[in-house]
Amino acid sequence: MSRNRTNALVIPQANAALDQLKYEVAQELGIAVPQDGYYGNMATRDTGAIGGHITRRLVQIAEQQLAGQFK
Incomplete structure (x- = not known):
């Protein structure tokens, strides 16, 4: 099964x-x-906060790149 x-x-x-x-x-x-890469001991709130901030930063980077293309 794939x-x-x-x-x-x-x-x-x-x-x-x-x-x-x-x-x-x-x-x-x-x-x-965690340096070992296992996130099972982290609080869901913490992992969610990291993911949310990463998403915001990636959107910000994309917006800046798009703004530069349309100048």
Whole structure:
């Protein structure tokens, strides 16, 4: 049975940049991200806050890029 991964990256090379962004956002929020990559011991509120801030930052980056294209 094959799995349909909805969170697969369109550009696999972006994985390192997204990981870096995750650690930057977590540090800004004062949330310690587990170095072993296991998030099972983190509060849902913390992981959600990190994800929400990442989304906001990615939207902001995209808006800035689009604004630069249409000048």
